Amino acid sequence: MYKDKNKKVASDNKPYVIPARPEALITIVELMKTGDPDAGEIAEILKKDVYLYASVLAAVNTPHTGLCKKITDLSHAITLLGVDKLFAIVRLAALKNSLSKTGRLDRFWDSATEVAELSASLAKKLTDADSHKAYTLGMMHDCGIPLMLESQPEYKAFLRTVNGNDLTSVSIAEQERFGIDHFALGADIAEKWYMPEYICDAIRLQAHYDQVLTSDIECSDEARTLLSILILAKDISSIYRRFWRIYDTTDPLPELKEVLKYIGVPDIEYLDLREDFLGYMVQKDLNDSNSQQQG
Structure with a gap:
């Protein structure tokens, strides 16, 4: 991994406060570490965060995912995309939601x-x-x-x-x-x-x-x-x-x-x-x- 003397400044310089990660994301990360996460369990975790669930569902239905039909159930999306790709979508949606709170x-x-x-x-x-x-x-x-x-x-x-x-x-x-x-x-x-x-x-x-x-x-x-x-x-x-x-x-x-x-x-x-x-x-x-x- 590339290292840079600039890297620590983002953490040490008080004006820059990196957004907190939602609990749903942290829980899914821990689940991913088991090596065999259950699709239904991931979907249930996301359902507890309604805004994140909706954002992930919207992201799943964008053209770049390559799915042919509109998806309304994340368990189905995980089956079609795989856990790793779905997790990447969750991570991206969560970060976008968090950064969007900083303004228009x-x-x-x-x-x-x-x-x-x-x-x-x-x-x-x-x-x-x-x-x-x-x-x-x-x-x-x-x-x-x-x-x-x-x-x-x-x-x-x-x-x-x-x-x-x-x-x-x-x-x-x-x-x-x-x-x-x-x-x-x-x-x-x-x-x-x-x-x-x-x-x-x-x-x-x-x-x-x-x-x-x-x-x-x-x-x-x-x-x-x-x-x-x-x-x-x-x-x-x-x-x-x-x-x-x-x-x-x-x-x-x-x-x-x-x-x-x-x-x-x-x-x-x-x-x-x-x-x-x-x-x-x-x-x-x-x-x-x-x-x-x-x-």
Whole structure:
């Protein structure tokens, strides 16, 4: 696991209070340690936390899980998905619920969901990585931001000043201004909330992805692959957010050189794939807009 001198700051610096884990999650973790958790017992534990149960059920029925029919019973979902995947969904839903208590974060979660869905799709198209793991990283890659917003009154204005900056510049500016960057804080949150080591490392190392992919920074191959997928997903999402501005999609992508090299995808192939994703996203938004107007 990657270690960083920044890591302890999130715990020691009093303004940053990592959200408490719900009792249901802690109980399920203990049950998972038995090695043979019962699906019905997990479902019963979740039913005691109505909000979490509803959130998990909603998450189970999103397209990325790959289930063909709408699920109304979590015991059935566990049978179809397996305990490990269901636990990953529970963990993610619980953390999202907890972070959402820090304030109105609709736009934040919309952006995270977009990156997560892109990550899952890219994982399937370009790598052998588990799309569920890629989705989890996509949802949680900026999970330190809500806590920064809650604990630092000036952080919202700060975000506007660094909008569009590269990840390394953002990291340096955050450390100089607040004593920690949101990547390290996010990794600490993920670790406390039982996220796997490769997810925690990928969150923490976003600002150093080029060094990670050239092996200058040590971490697992799984973390490297998921981080590569995340960087590409963020690239597509970022371009889409400024889609109607002038943007030259024939750029040589120098900032993505190491990412594409690591996963073995030529520039031209990625550019074509990116155009396909952008076209799909435009059409989806148009369809959603038309549906709302008709409704």
